Amino acid sequence: MDGGPAVMIRSLRGRLFTGLTAIIVLTGAAGGTLAYLWAYNEAIEMQDSVLTQIGTFAMNASTRQSQPVGGVDAESEVVLLELGPMPHGSADDRRLWTLHDGLHDDVRHGRQIRVSLWSRPDGSRFAVAQGDEIRVEIAGDMAIRTLLPFAALVPCLLLVTALVIGRSFRPVFRLAEELDVRRADDLRLLPGESAPSELQPFLGSINGLLERIRAMVEQQRRFVADAAHELRTPITALSLQAQNLDPLDMSPAARDRLEALKSGMRRTRHLLDQLLALARQDLASSEVKETVHLDRTAMAVVADLLAEASARNVDLGFTVAEPVSVSADPVAMVSVVRNVVENAVRYTPDGGRVDVGVYRESGQAVLQIEDTGPGVPPQDVERIVEPFYRGRRPTGDGSGLGLSIVKRFVDRYGGSMEFKNLTGADQTGLRVIVRLPALD
Ligand SMILES: Nc1ncnc2c1ncn2[C@@H]1O[C@H](COP(=O)(O)OP(=O)(O)OP(=O)(O)O)[C@@H](O)[C@H]1O
Ligand SMILES: [Mg+2]
CATH class of the missing domain: 1.10.287.130 (Signal transduction histidine kinase, dimerisation/phosphotransfer (DHp) domain)
Structure with missing residues (x-):
């Protein structure tokens, strides 16, 4: 497949991923912000209730001195302030005294504080105070932890999304690949059962x-x-x-x-x-599968060409002829063997030799023809199976169709063909090997 469709698919995938990423990130951000604010407010309220609880304990305690309240969390810096029965001491202490019982925001020594005021039955008053900075710090610390699941979840979701999208588009690419590697004459239908419904x-x-x-x-x-x-x-x-x-x-x-x-x-x-x-060879309706004895076919073809060979003093004969058969169209098989042997005889100079061999090799019926001709120039080897191609310097008569017939035949019956130029000490030649699936 060339650029166009692939680019469109990629952008489809990109669009899906961008959209889902935006949704995930926005949801994560909104969820995170809400969770943070909620946890922060809870933490502040909890600290208020701690101030109130400490006040309750202090009501019943015997001590009547200002002192830091240590214990559970020393860092929370809660202080118990003894204000006495009458306003006295610093301006901050006096102002505190005037506030009524309960929770208040106030300023002490220039710092914002949260304070819980109490009056004892005997008229003396005290306050439980905590600096705002430390309250904010504690609440922030607690609230930030609620963000952890979001921080872990968002990248995981993005990864999973990318994987799922990648997987979902795989059938499309597989299909494109399958079509890409197809030969131009392979017109089999695409298998549809396993493809997604879209x-x-x-x-x-x-x-x-x-x-x-x-x-x-x-x-x-x-x-x-x-x-x-x-x-x-x-x-x-x-x-x-x-x-x-x-x-x-x-x-x-x-x-x-x-x-x-x-x-x-x-x-x-x-x-x-x-x-x-x-x-x-190309007609679907002429697909014939009969048992053909390759050795006998080769012998008949060779017998047929003997006169032509001996007229030119070419020594045409068999090196080996094992009985081996294939399933194919007998008429076409004759034409295939004839074309290869004829080429060898025709392109071998007078006085040359053509050796035909038929044998079985690892489940394949093999037809091998070796001649003492000029061989095929390496740059022509690929092309001589093309219809009407006769090489750069064509010799003799010929239509240029012989090897195309052979090629289509082996393709049709699941075989293969191979050319090898023979370069000996003092002679050249061509070896053509045709392989077809052998019958048992
Ligand atoms: N044994 C061979 N030795 C040298 N060249 C060969 C041999 N066999 C084929 N060729 C070359 O390959 C070309 C194509 O062969 P092919 O059999 O397809 O066509 P042709 O022999 O020219 O014509 P046709 O077989 O249709 O009468 C030939 O023209 C020839 O140049
Ligand atoms: Mg030929």
Whole structure:
């Protein structure tokens, strides 16, 4: 898949993540602030009630002296102030005396304090006081702890969100990947069962399109096959007519023309045969699976080509012929073996050698052909299986379709083919290996 759709998906993912991050962070912040304020107020109220409790104890205590109240939490700096039966002492103490019983905010020695005033039955008064700074500090300390769960939870939630979003989008990327690595002629439908329901309409559309492409490709292949097939009849008729001219008397110049005409017709017929063989490979309806004995097929092909080989003094023979069979279309199999052996014979110079081998190797039926020809230039090896490609310096007649037929055949029947240039001390050559799944 190229940039466009991938970018859109990424931004979809980004949008989801940004939105959820904003929600999580805002919720965390709002929740944290509320929890902090609530805990802070609670802590202040609790300290008020501590002041009141200390006052209650002091009411019944025997001591009548101002003193710091130590004990549970020395740092809370609560002080018991004895104010006496009448206002006396500093201005702050006098003012305190005038306040009525209960909780008040006041100032003492220039510091804000919270104070709880009490009157004893005998008329003497006392106060329990605490500095505001320390109260605020204690309340702040307590309230800040309520933020801890939020501080831990928000990053965890963000992480989980990122993971969940990443996971949810995985099927989309898997789908893109699957389509990416597909060969152009692989028009199988995409499996839909495991995909999430949001992708189903999309999958349905892609599969619909694949189906239409498949029908169109099949139609075109059938057209090529039909056209090649239909053209064979008139070409055969023309060849016959040309042959009928053979016994007639004619000038050497006319005979030359006749020979040229006949060889042109042979080439055309060969091209049509090759085209038909190639088109048949692609037709879904011509998928035939019969038991084919590869060794026997090879022997028949070799026997057929022996005359042509010996005419050019090429030593064509078998190195090994193990009985091994494959499941394939027998007609196509003959055309495949013929094309490879024919190439070896045709591209090997006069007096050369062509060795054919058929054997079984780790569950594969192997057809191996070695010749003493020029081999294929490395830069051509990839391309010689393309239809109509005949190399940079084509020699002899040929349509350039032979190896395409072989390639499509091995692809169709789950095999493979391999070319290796042989470079010996004083000779060159090409080794072609065709592998097909062997039958037991
Ligand atoms: N054994 C070989 N030695 C050297 N070159 C080869 C050999 N086999 C194939 N080639 C090269 O690969 C090209 C493609 O081969 P392919 O069989 O597809 O087409 P062709 O032989 O040219 O035509 P066709 O087989 O359709 O009559 C050939 O033209 C030739 O250049
Ligand atoms: Mg060929």
